[in-house]
Every structure is written in structure tokens, then in C-alpha cells.
Amino acid sequence: xxxxxxxxxxxxxxxxxxxxxxxxxxxxxxxxxxxxxxxxxxxxxxxxxxxxxxxxxxxxxxxxxxxxxxxxxxxxxxxxxxxxxxxxxxxxxxxxxxxxxxxxxxxxxxxxxxxxxxxxxxxxxxxxxxxxxxxxxxxxxxxxxxxxxxxxxxxxxxxxxxxxxxxxxxxxxxxxxxxxxxxxxxxxxxxxxxxxxxxxxxxxxxxxxxxxxxxxxxxxxxxxxxxxxxxxxxxxxx
Numbered sequence: 486x487x488x489x490x491x492x493x494x495x496x497x498x499x500x501x502x503x504x505x506x507x508x509x510x511x512x513x514x515x516x517x518x519x520x521x522x523x524x525x526x527x528x529x530x531x532x533x534x535x536x537x538x539x540x541x542x543x544x545x546x547x548x549x550x551x552x553x554x555x556x557x558x559x560x561x562x563x564x565x566x567x568x569x570x571x572x573x574x575x576x577x578x579x580x581x582x583x584x585x586x587x588x589x590x591x592x593x594x595x596x597x598x599x600x601x602x603x604x605x606x607x608x609x610x611x612x613x614x615x616x617x618x619x620x621x622x623x624x625x626x627x628x629x630x631x632x633x634x635x636x637x638x639x640x641x642x643x644x645x646x647x648x649x650x651x652x653x654x655x656x657x658x659x660x661x662x663x664x665x666x667x668x669x670x671x672x673x674x675x676x677x678x679x680x681x682x683x684x685x686x687x688x689x690x691x692x693x694x695x696x697x698x699x700x701x702x703x704x705x706x707x708x709x710x711x712x713x714x715x716x717x718x719x720x721x722x723x
Contacts, residue, residue: 509526510523511524514569515566515573517570519536520536521534522565532544533641586616587616588673590612590669591613592667594680595608596682602659603658603660605657607655608654608682609653610624610653610669612651613650615648616647621670622637623668626664627663627664631665634655635655636653636654638651639651653667661685662684666679666680666681668680
């Protein structure tokens, strides 16, 4: 991911005739081995440079109006990365390897859908507000490491505060007693940060059979008592 680096941030404020103000952000950052070139509007990411695919990838929701960047935008992003890395070398020399600012990640774990026994679902581990943008994330099931069914998103920058966030998902089929954990290791943490997800059968599910048995037994006893009552009365009449 990222290591130590600098960010070149460019803001643009767009005014319309209706006097609605929008904040347009172009964020460029780099390390000696990686980089970020992201566009955002009003706190949401619009697109970013994908260095592996070698193109600008749009990340607007599907319901948004079609939008894209002009031809040559990816080539421009590559040029900016080269400039950024040269500037980074100058800054490191000038400030004699300055200490990198640290921000601890905040994590949460939750299922995508309502959890039902024996029904496949997805656990989501959300990691937010960390810096620098480099971390290690791992899943466990009942204290055993899990890699199958895991998918990690790319690390994304928050265009509002320039901290970073990411998602990791794990496909799972819940069974009673299973315990899942998502553990994050980051340079700003003194020790790994672990979130736990444990599925428990709702009380109604375990109580319902007992209730039915109890009701059946009660009705049976009432039937026996009623039969005995009428038998005694019949004998008295004779």
C-alpha cells in the first residue's frame, strides 16, 4: 500500500447560478513505491487512477448521471506521480526524514444481511480514519485463520479529511457457537485491534419447542382430569 509520503491537494469551489456551492477536490499523493490520484465532489469520490488497469476508473454510483474524464487524463496522472516523487525526494532531504503522522484506525464488524442458521451471508469488516495508508488485516473462525472467501477493497482516501478507509468481506454460513474475528495491525496501534462476531440462536428459537411440549403436556393432563371427572360422576349416578 502506501508508506511515508506527501500529498498535493487541490481544491476547487464550483458556484452555480442558483448560488449552490460545491467542493471539487483533486488529491494527488505518492510514496517512493506507490501513489494516489483521486477526484472527489462534495465529500464523495468520483474516480481514481488505477495503476494496474492503466486508466481512470469512475466510482460514482450507478444511478448517477454518466460522467467521465477527457482522453489523456490517465497520462496526466502518471506525469503528476513522477513530479510528486521528485518533490518527495526533495522534502525528505530537506527535512531529514521527518516523522510520519500517525492516526489509529477505527474498526467495526457486521453482517450484510439478517443472520439465519445455515444460510450463507457476508461479514463486513470496516476500517476507517487511519494514516499512513498501510495495514494488515486478517480473519479467523474459531481461532483459526481464514483466507478462503475473503475479499479486500482498495484503500480509499476520505476527500474530506484525507484519512484512509477500506472494507474487507468474508463469506460465511452461520452455525451456532461459531466465533469470527477481524484483526487489524497498524503502525499507530500499540497492539492489534480485534472485533468479534458471534452468532447466538435467538431465545425464541430454543424456547419454542419447549413451549410446544409444555402446552401439549398441559392439554393432555387437562384431558385426563376431565375424563376422570366424568367417570366418577357416572359411577355416582349408577
